Amino acid sequence: MNSSYKYTVAGCSAILLWSLIVGLIRNVSEQLGPIGGAAMIYSVGSLFLIFTVGLPKLKLFSPRYLLIGGGLFVCYEMCLSLALGMANSRNQAVEMSIINYLWPSLTVLFAVLASKEPVSKVIYPAILLSFFGVAWTLSGDQGLSISQLMNNAASNPVSYSLAFTGAFLWAIYCNITKKLANGKNAITWFFIATALSLWCKYAISDEGSIVMTSEAAIDLLLAGIVMGSGYALWNIGIIGGNMVLLATFSYFTPIFSTFFSAWILDIELTIQFWQGVIMVTIASLICWWLTREKS
Template identity: 30%
Template sequence: MRCDIRPINFETAMTPPPGSSAATALGLLAVIFWSSTVAFSRGLAENLGVFTAACAIYLGGGLLSGMALLAQRKRRRRLAQTTARYWLVCGGSFIVNIVCFHLAVGLAHGRHGIIEVGLINYLWISLTLLLSVPILGKRPRWGLLPGMLAACMGVALATVHNGPFVWAEFAANARANALPCILAFMGAVAWAVYSNFNRRWEAESGGGPTPIFLAVAGMIFLAMRLFVNETAVWNAPVMAGLAATILFPTILAYAFWDAAMRRGNVVLVVSVSYLTPVLSTLINCLYCGVSPGPKLWLACFLVVAGAAQCRRSISDDG
């Protein structure tokens, strides 16, 4: 009996044919993996430090996925064909998202601050749909702006922990957690920009340069780490958490999302992904030891409903 062992073709696995339902399914898996990102990232940041954790996650993810890319001659040749504007716009927005998101999670004040940052991060869903109008030429309907308003109201409500919503408490919480919240919003905008331009310039993306983007983000955090004094606690649970974070929310999630944005049904993937704030908030509450009260679930509902309204207000034509 002859055993014919062939190398795995990662390009085929990660890049299904255009319009493929497999690519759409990969996108859905990506958003499930990302539901645990905030909890994983915060846990590592608390044990290793914000910059050490980010450097380990993204350098590790970039190097491992980069080895798979470099092992395939065809992908190396295609990578050289990536256009300058793709490197600049898609690469830049991808890296800005990573840097802003991880800093927001690591710098968030207290357990409630982590949950707030997580919800702000999920504004990328509505923002992706909103920006698909100017970038992809989608046709908007009247409900688009009310949908965005509802999502933003949900984020604002999540910042008020006790009692009815009052502007004074909202302003006080916003000041206390201002930098992480601003960073989380900037990251959401950057990811919306990346997702849309990645779709628009799919033919210019070469062999899928995601590993390079991850590695560059890791090097940026490494440079930051040189100027910050952090104490890292390395043990078996931390190493296991780091390995899981590198594999699922980093390597597989980004590769799956990239395939979905380039080859799958973008509007379907993004619209289904608006359910992930609920799952992510539940995971974050379990990690933080916070009991999710009615106000927090109402905030989640507004974020989800706002994204759903944005989806209904965007025509898939264009």
């Protein structure tokens, strides 16, 4: 197999693995608790990355990258994992994941606002489409309903707030990290910092003790390895893979993630929910296409 194909396959595999994360995090959270379960997942993921990617010396990275980039990464991962774990139901957890997938459109919006280069005006309706798609998924099966949106948010304001905050944090992370990283990758350290932060939050929370069963241990190991493998394979993919193909494929993640989440969590999603997911995906693709680097 051509080496470029190998890199591309690695990148595509990472995207598919990431699509499993929502269902796996929710599965572990139901057994070990939203905070303790997330802390365990990132601990396992950290160990996996240490053995696969390695633990580079901290002096190789700029302090700004570690503090700003690392801080954004940790806050985002905590927002996402806790939003999924603290959702009132499995269906609501999948709703949290769709809110999270506002980040591609938000990334483009922040990049456009920060850049002085001209951009197609179509970009703004595309960004609005992504928000409309999220609203469509959260409105149940009665069409767009502001009252239903308000009721959903009122039923679990913490999870919804965490999910929206996470989408904005990751969009900011994507815009500034490339400049701060200077070609370096501290993903292992960021994972370790996320695990430690979650353990600190667990220590000061009133969440009950973690009761480990054989089923929970298997699900935990699977979630940690899948999450760590996703980042490890993505690093391989972006080294020599076809980035146009990988970028295009990655923007279908909301569809893949929703499908796998429904399968893992054994839930049924309405046609309106799927329509909203497709809207978010199309909006992300349009945003990427209008702002992609042209060869």
